[in-house]
Amino acid sequence: MTLPVYVAAALAEIAGCFSVWAWWRQGASALWLLPGLGSLVLFAWLLSLSSADVAGRAYAAYGGVYIVASLAWLWAVEHRLPDRWDLLGAALCLAGAGIILLAPRGG
Numbered sequence: 001m002t003l004p005v006y007v008a009a010a011l012a013e014i015a016g017c018f019s020v021w022a023w024w025r026q027g028a029s030a031l032w033l034l035p036g037l038g039s040l041v042l043f044a045w046l047l048s049l050s051s052a053d054v055a056g057r058a059y060a061a062y063g064g065v066y067i068v069a070s071l072a073w074l075w076a077v078e079h080r081l082p083d084r085w086d087l088l089g090a091a092l093c094l095a096g097a098g099i100i101l102l103a104p105r106g107g
Contacts, residue, residue, distance in 0.1 A: 064097025
């Protein structure tokens with residue numbers, strides 16, 4: 001269940017941050033900030049549902065998923081194709097996130 005939670009959290013975080021970007025950098029109405037705030041609250045709640053044993057580990061592992069989701073946003077919403085360096089970096093980060101989240105740990 002952790003991966004779907006992380007994906008949903010990433011989409012909520014990106015949407016919330018994009019609302020500020022659209023208002024601040026692209027001249028969109030300040031009304032964009034209202035759903036953006038709701039989206040960021042949803043992001044925080046979703047991230048708290050992670051199955052990780054401690055918050056810091058959940059956040060670290062989430063980072064790799066966030067990077068991949070950000071590149072998907074780049075492609076789907078901003079209509080820019082990620083280049084090979086984007087994809088290589090995302091793959092490395094996702095591998096690192098997997099190690100952080102799934103590594104066997106002794107108690």
